[in-house]
Amino acid sequence: MPRILVTPYLLQDTQGPFSEILTAAGLEVVFPATRLSESVLDPEALLAELAGVSGVLAGSELYSREVLRRSGLRAIARMGVGYDAIDIPAATEFKIPVTIVPGTNDVSVAETMLALLLGVYRGFPARDAEARSGAWNRQVLPRLDGRTLGLVGLGRIGKAVVPRAAALGLQLLAFDPYLDLAFAKAHSIRATSLDELIATADIVSLHCPCTADNANLINAQTLRQMKAGSVLINTARGGLVDEEALADALEAGHLLGAGLDAFKIEPLPATSRLARLPNVLLSPHMGGLDHDSWRDMSSLAAQCLADLYQGRWPERCLVNPSIGSDWQW
Numbered sequence: 001m002p003r004i005l006v007t008p009y010l011l012q013d014t015q016g017p018f019s020e021i022l023t024a025a026g027l028e029v030v031f032p033a034t035r036l037s038e039s040v041l042d043p044e045a046l047l048a049e050l051a052g053v054s055g056v057l058a059g060s061e062l063y064s065r066e067v068l069r070r071s072g073l074r075a076i077a078r079m080g081v082g083y084d085a086i087d088i089p090a091a092t093e094f095k096i097p098v099t100i101v102p103g104t105n106d107v108s109v110a111e112t113m114l115a116l117l118l119g120v121y122r123g124f125p126a127r128d129a130e131a132r133s134g135a136w137n138r139q140v141l142p143r144l145d146g147r148t149l150g151l152v153g154l155g156r157i158g159k160a161v162v163p164r165a166a167a168l169g170l171q172l173l174a175f176d177p178y179l180d181l182a183f184a185k186a187h188s189i190r191a192t193s194l195d196e197l198i199a200t201a202d203i204v205s206l207h208c209p210c211t212a213d214n215a216n217l218i219n220a221q222t223l224r225q226m227k228a229g230s231v232l233i234n235t236a237r238g239g240l241v242d243e244e245a246l247a248d249a250l251e252a253g254h255l256l257g258a259g260l261d262a263f264k265i266e267p268l269p270a271t272s273r274l275a276r277l278p279n280v281l282l283s284p285h286m287g288g289l290d291h292d293s294w295r296d297m298s299s300l301a302a303q304c305l306a307d308l309y310q311g312r313w314p315e316r317c318l319v320n321p322s323i324g325s326d327w328q329w
């Protein structure tokens, strides 16, 4: 019976719809012998865990060309929608289908984005700490209603943010090289260039993938172009932001604040300047995770593996469909 390694640590040694789907398809569920740190992972440790395994329900661990080449993997189902931790050209070359779980965590990320935004604008958690300690500093902050939110990326998550942001009274701008014009029109979103968005938005919120072309999209220069007193929210990928330049802009008071759920290095090193700044709200890359998305993401990833094993081609979830639907486990 082919073995499926389930690596996301929140699934470790648990049962649920995901394990039922895999077992019912005739696949054996195994967990790593040692708890894998999600993103910082020694390739040799991962390869040791992958011995005798033919499929993986994957977290954020890194599948480099070398790991893929030396593993006996037949399929990778990511429990997430980002796939930057997997060398896709190598997976395609080695005929390893890679799937993601579109449509399962958009609402969770959108709610996290708004929680960070409201936290920055309304001064939490500092106000909570003041009230508890009796400090009662009562700093007055700007109102959110009527501000302009610029969405960099209007895909699944950007679109999930839209109605929620509109309900808070925000005006909407978006930059996306493949903008869904009908959606933008239907929701009164003004399409802009990236430069115009950066220069005119009160809040810049990142909802695009991180690629070689847009790494450090938010850097010293773009931060200077952002309005004085504006806010940056990043629930996408840490690689999109030059964190030192962001810390400079926050320290200088050019930005009102920032809300960050993704970082260049995760877990965020204790030495990070961002962790010491009062006008930053931090979240440990939990944007995509709530109870519902957790169930839906793990179930859909398991279903992708079951489909691949049983000869069904999970077209909607495939990152590298060029492998061809005549592929066989």
Ligand SMILES: NC(=O)c1ccc[n+]([C@@H]2O[C@H](COP(=O)([O-])OP(=O)(O)OC[C@H]3O[C@@H](n4cnc5c(N)ncnc54)[C@H](O)[C@@H]3O)[C@@H](O)[C@H]2O)c1
Pocket: 080, 081, 082, 083, 105, 109, 152, 153, 154, 155, 156, 157, 158, 175, 176, 177, 178, 179, 207, 208, 209, 210, 214, 235, 236, 237, 261, 262, 285, 286, 287, 288, 289
């Ligand atoms: N924080 C979390 O836990 C979490 C969870 C899920 C996804 N994410 C991240 O959120 C981001 C968006 O995810 P999604 O599901 O909406 O993806 P998606 O593929 O549905 O949408 C991404 C959009 O970005 C656009 N885009 C691509 N390059 C761009 C660029 N340079 N500038 C502006 N737009 C660009 C694309 O055209 C697309 O419309 C990804 O980076 C993903 O990894 C984070």
